[in-house]
Amino acid sequence: MKIGDHVSVLDDDLAGTITSVHGETVVFRDTHGFTHQYLKSQLVLQNPSIYEDLKVELKKETPKKSSKKHNKKPLILDLHFENIVKDTSRYSSFERLFMQREKLIETLDFCRKNHLKNLEVIHGIGDGVLQQMVHDVLSAQTGLEYYNNAILHHESGSVTVKFD
DSSP states (O other), rough: OOOOEEEEEETTSSSEEEEEETTTEEEETTTOOOOEEEEEEEEEOOOGGGGGGOOOOOOOOOOOOTTTTTTSSSEEHHHGGGGTTTTTGGGGGHHHHHHHHHHHHHHHHHHHTTTTEEEEEEOHHHHHHHHHHHHHHHHOOSSSSEEEESGGGGOOOOEEEEEE
């Protein structure tokens, strides 16, 4: 190492030009004009000419393969009562809500058992009783995330469920 050589410090983000050498001690000035003193063993000589003949080869990036299972459209569960039973007039509002809740829990279990990743639950837009029940059931579950499909909570007629 001699005066005028460019050096960098091994374990630090610091580099500069040698201004003096005193035995094993080297003094150099960094780009901001500050002087630093290090042992020769702590410095590395910078030689930009070693990179001159280096050829860079760009390799074509291989496309990432994705599982067919993850590209599937989500399973859709429509909780409108007319989709669950044929004769809707025979049931009280409590029985309707109870049956819709059971259908939702049954479908969540089916998704877990069959390793499905996505489920869309359609609860419709109305006075919010069914919507609230869906959110209550989903918030009590573990191993899943859910969110409304619209920006405003009350404008959403469905919820998307993602299983871990």
